[in-house]
Amino acid sequence: MxxxxxxxxxxxxxxxxxxxxxxxxxxxxxxxxxxxxxxxxxxxxxxxxxxxxxxxxxxxxxxxxxxxxxxxxxxxxxxxxxxxxxxxxxxxxxxxxxxxxxxxxxxxxxxxxxxxxxxxxxxxxxxxxxxxVIAVTPDLVDVVSEKAGIIRGELGRPAGKVSGYCDECGEWSDLLQYDEGTFICEVCRGEAASPESP
Incomplete structure (x- = not known):
């Protein structure tokens, strides 16, 4: 290897x-x-x-x-x-x-x-x-399409409802918020207590 x-x-x-x-x-x-x-x-x-x-x-x-x-x-x-x-x-x-x-x-x-x-x-x-890889591709395409629509201003709903991986910590969140080119989770925005590390 x-x-x-x-x-x-x-x-x-x-x-x-x-x-x-x-x-x-x-x-x-x-x-x-x-x-x-x-x-x-x-x-x-x-x-x-x-x-x-x-x-x-x-x-x-x-x-x-x-x-x-x-x-x-x-x-x-x-x-x-x-x-x-x-x-x-x-x-x-x-x-x-x-x-x-x-x-x-x-x-x-x-x-x-x-x-x-x-x-x-x-x-x-x-x-x-x-x-x-094939199993997750359709869901991934949906998430990417949703994020692209928010970036282009095509979706008439708040960006805080987007699911995906946080660009700061890399963790999954159902509450990502788009701000200045990145998607940030509620923990990194300081809106929730950070989960304890194992």
Whole structure:
């Protein structure tokens, strides 16, 4: 895994930024490189998931998907109990948890894959899939459209009713207020007590 700096959003005027950690699946379901494909398939079935992270001594070394099981096992008429995870796994590509879902979508498309491991402080903390990105896209478009309408003065209602991420603290709020090019939550405006940190 090569650690890269978090990419800044390409549009400096974009005030809605959903990051990978907001939609990732966690905790990670994993297996060892020596586990049989049969055991992995059973784990996928019981967990109702389409992929398993392969871990070797707490380090992610690969990914086994339902597609890998079909193409590397079933299609070749190899017994699942005779194959190990290391025989069918693919490279696990990763993304930092603070990256935007736009960057996640770009990486998924660039590499022609459907899943990315999510890294936080050099540790695998989750997984994000193409379907996760697609699932939030319609809502995100609605929020961006609403904010754009307020900025252009097209909506005849107060800006304090906008939902989204605060440009100051990055937390979600249903009470954002637009002021001088940014959307600020009620906490950062000093209108509510700041939540205690965990």
């Amino acid at each position: 090569v650690k890269k700096p978090v990419r800044e959003h390409a549009d400096a005027n974009m005030t809605t930024r959903v990051v990978v950690r907001d939609i990732m699946n966690s905790p990670v379901v994993s297996a060892s490189p020596q586990d049989s494909v049969r055991d992995i398939a059973q784990k996928m079935k019981s967990e109702k998931i389409g992929s398993i992270i392969v871990m070797d001594k707490d380090k992610p070394v690969g990914l086994v998907t339902d597609y890998d099981i079909v193409t590397q096992g079933v299609a070749k008429d190899v017994k699942p109990s005779a194959l190990k995870a290391s025989d069918v796994m693919q490279e696990l590509r990763t993304i930092e948890s603070q990256e935007s879902i736009t960057e996640a979508a770009r990486l998924l498309r660039k590499h022609g894959i459907k899943r990315l491991g999510v890294i936080y402080k050099d540790r695998l903390v989750g997984i994000i899939s193409a379907s996760d």
